[in-house]
Amino acid sequence: MTDTNDQPPYIDLKGIRKGYRIGAEMVSIFSSLDLAIAGGEFVAIMGPSGSGKSTLLNMLAGIDGPDGGQLRIGGKRLDQMGESARSAWRAHNMGIVFQFYNLLPMLTAAENVELPLLLKPLSARERRIRTEKVLDLVGLAGREKQYPTLMSGGQQQRVGIARAIVSDPGLLLCDEPTGDLDRKSADEILAMLGFLNKEMGKTIVMVTHDPQAARHASRTLHLDKGEFVEERSAA
Amino acid sequence: MASLIRQTLVMTRANLLSLPRRRAISLSMSLSIALVVMVLAGFLSMAKGFEQALKGTGSSAVAVILGGGTNQETGSDIPPDVVRSIAAKRSDLGLVRNAAGELVASREIVVPVDVRHPGDNLGQTMALRGMDLSGLSLRDGVTLSAGRPFARGSREILVGDRLAHDVPGFGVGDTVRLGAVDWTVSGHFSAGGSAFESELWADLDAVRAGFDRQGEVQTLRLRLESPASIATLRDALSDVTETPLVITSETDLYAGQSGRTSDLIRLFGWPLALLMAVGAGAGALNTMMSSVADRASEIAVVRTLGFGRMAAFASTWIEAVLLSLAGAAIGVAASWALFNGWQASTVGVNNTRMMFQLAVTGDVMTMAALLGLAIGAIGGALPAIAATRRR
Numbered sequence: 001m002t003d004t005n006d007q008p009p010y011i012d013l014k015g016i017r018k019g020y021r022i023g024a025e026m027v028s029i030f031s032s033l034d035l036a037i038a039g040g041e042f043v044a045i046m047g048p049s050g051s052g053k054s055t056l057l058n059m060l061a062g063i064d065g066p067d068g069g070q071l072r073i074g075g076k077r078l079d080q081m082g083e084s085a086r087s088a089w090r091a092h093n094m095g096i097v098f099q100f101y102n103l104l105p106m107l108t109a110a111e112n113v114e115l116p117l118l119l120k121p122l123s124a125r126e127r128r129i130r131t132e133k134v135l136d137l138v139g140l141a142g143r144e145k146q147y148p149t150l151m152s153g154g155q156q157q158r159v160g161i162a163r164a165i166v167s168d169p170g171l172l173l174c175d176e177p178t179g180d181l182d183r184k185s186a187d188e189i190l191a192m193l194g195f196l197n198k199e200m201g202k203t204i205v206m207v208t209h210d211p212q213a214a215r216h217a218s219r220t221l222h223l224d225k226g227e228f229v230e231e232r233s234a235a
Numbered sequence: 236m237a238s239l240i241r242q243t244l245v246m247t248r249a250n251l252l253s254l255p256r257r258r259a260i261s262l263s264m265s266l267s268i269a270l271v272v273m274v275l276a277g278f279l280s281m282a283k284g285f286e287q288a289l290k291g292t293g294s295s296a297v298a299v300i301l302g303g304g305t306n307q308e309t310g311s312d313i314p315p316d317v318v319r320s321i322a323a324k325r326s327d328l329g330l331v332r333n334a335a336g337e338l339v340a341s342r343e344i345v346v347p348v349d350v351r352h353p354g355d356n357l358g359q360t361m362a363l364r365g366m367d368l369s370g371l372s373l374r375d376g377v378t379l380s381a382g383r384p385f386a387r388g389s390r391e392i393l394v395g396d397r398l399a400h401d402v403p404g405f406g407v408g409d410t411v412r413l414g415a416v417d418w419t420v421s422g423h424f425s426a427g428g429s430a431f432e433s434e435l436w437a438d439l440d441a442v443r444a445g446f447d448r449q450g451e452v453q454t455l456r457l458r459l460e461s462p463a464s465i466a467t468l469r470d471a472l473s474d475v476t477e478t479p480l481v482i483t484s485e486t487d488l489y490a491g492q493s494g495r496t497s498d499l500i501r502l503f504g505w506p507l508a509l510l511m512a513v514g515a516g517a518g519a520l521n522t523m524m525s526s527v528a529d530r531a532s533e534i535a536v537v538r539t540l541g542f543g544r545m546a547a548f549a550s551t552w553i554e555a556v557l558l559s560l561a562g563a564a565i566g567v568a569a570s571w572a573l574f575n576g577w578q579a580s581t582v583g584v585n586n587t588r589m590m591f592q593l594a595v596t597g598d599v600m601t602m603a604a605l606l607g608l609a610i611g612a613i614g615g616a617l618p619a620i621a622a623t624r625r626r
């Protein structure tokens with residue numbers, strides 16, 4: 001990894017403020033959160049329920065905006081972008097893996113994976129080639145026409161990962177990607193994320209409750225009451 | 236743009252594939268739209284059928300003279316001396332004369348008669364037309380379909396096919412009581428489904444005698460040399476009476492009367508259909524709102540992937556339009572199957588009953604289908620906007 005002291009970190013959060021209005025009351029989640037993640041890192045974020053992990057991930061994804069502070073990814077100020085600009089940025093620069101896969105049940109595996117490519121100026125042939133390539137990469141070659149509802153959780157999550165990487169983004173955001181899987185399937189998914197990080201250079205931010213999952217990461221951050229409490233680097 | 240189309244297409248496809256999850260409510264939307272379409276098509280086809288019957292009645296080569304300042308046969312009266320002075324004219328009237336130089340003319344009166352059949356207390360008012368024998372030769376497009384014409388001076392009636400078909404007791408040879416006397420059906424005639432077919436024709440003197448209308452003439456029918464020579468006739472007769480005579484072609488006489496009744500049918504049909512459309516529109520709104528709720532997670536997923544608001548809007552709206560299109564198609568097909576050719580009757584010419592067939596024509600179907608589509612397009616717009624707000 002290059003010297004991070006000269007180069008600004010790939011993900012750079014400074015003084016992030018975020019709260020939710022519940023009725024008349026304003027509930028603060030983050031009052032001043034800082035976070036720096038270098039390109040190529042695999043970071044696990046752990047913490048008790050309600051500590052703000054998903055909220056953080058949604059801000060990184062640009063799905064939700066911070067109330068204050070600076071949010072830079074790859075040098076771009078996401079917090080200053082409008083909604084549609086963030087949406088376009090997201091489509092080109094990051095893939096998202098969800099706990100419950102979030103596949104469209106009436107579309108086949110291949111059609112689900114193809115969805116992000118529809119936003120790009122690609123021919124149907126190019127889209128098909130790319131789709132088959134990533135399905136092959138996640139070990140689902142030959143299952144293009146299968147419907148997600150007929151797949152195991154592990155297989156569905158592989159489709160989810162294939163969809164997240166099909167447009168070749170540099171950043172993968174995963175919200176409890178193994179939260180709904182048995183140990184064996186979870187380990188396969190985690191190995192796959194490790195492969196994507198090490199062999200394909202993807203920067204990965206993964207929220208997880210599972211200490212074993214966190215072990216696959218190069219760094220684990222602990223979030224509690226809206227703050228990072230301690231850091232532990234993997235060997 | 237190309238990307239937007241691809242997004243919309245795939246979302247629409249996913250939408251339609253998820254329709255079975257919302258089978259009942261989607262079906263109810265389509266069917267309620269079909270119902271509105273049928274109601275409108277019913278009224279419009281009735282107005283259209285009525286129009287067609289009247290517009291197809293009569294000949295443009297036959298002039299009808301009415302007296303007393305009215306343009307309807309009821310209430311018209313031509314004094315006998317006027318009839319005689321017209322017949323006596325030797326100048327060019329633009330009219331056809333026979334070998335003896337006499338005008339080909341028919342003096343006619345129309346008497347509303349109540350026809351009552353056993354077991355039916357209501358009775359219907361029919362038009363009994365008394366005419367000279369030459370009146371039959373003045374009826375272009377009329378053919379004898381059964382029996383023979385009425386005989387001069389006898390109490391015989393020639394019955395229009397449509398009336399004979401719709402009203403029992405008018406078979407050839409049957410005896411019918413009209414007014415105070417009995418009449419015998421001598422035959423049936425066909426007039427291409429036009430308003431003539433709702434009439435009973437008989438000898439002028441027999442009708443006058445049976446209904447105490449001695450000497451009366453309501454209208455005079457004359458054969459024109461050509462449709463254009465009606466102008467010559469008008470000029471020639473402009474000073475025959477003090478109150479000017481109304482001289483019109485037979486075609487115009489009937490066509491002129493179709494407007495009021497068919498407008499009335501439409502005037503009644505449209506508000507009813509529109510009222511129902513508002514109800515169906517509310518149903519469509521409800522259906523599409525639940526569609527958006529049902530697909531909320533799917534919309535959220537593709538929006539997270541970077542799909543635009545436009546695609547969320549368009550795919551929802553297209554679903555609404557397609558459901559209403561299905562409803563409109565069902566409604567139009569059902570209307571055509573059920574209504575087209577359906578016998579109807581209404582109070583038509585001369586305040587007597589007129590039978591006609593409902594006509595589900597191309598423009599009736601188009602109009603009804605457009606209303607159906609509009610329900611979906613309007614009812615689906617708000618839910619489509621709601622879909623863009625889903626995250």
Ligand SMILES: Nc1ncnc2c1ncn2[C@@H]1O[C@H](COP(=O)(O)OP(=O)(O)OP(=O)(O)O)[C@@H](O)[C@H]1O
Nearest residue numbers: 020021022029047048049050051052053054055056
């Ligand atoms: N849209 C929202 N409106 C109001 N409050 C919200 C909203 N989203 C999250 N919260 C609140 O913010 C806090 C943090 O939520 P968040 O989902 O980020 O927690 P988390 O760490 O992901 O929890 P978990 O481990 O259960 O997923 C919670 O108290 C939650 O109730």
Ligand SMILES: [Mg+2]
Nearest residue numbers: 053054055175
């Ligand atoms: Mg969470």
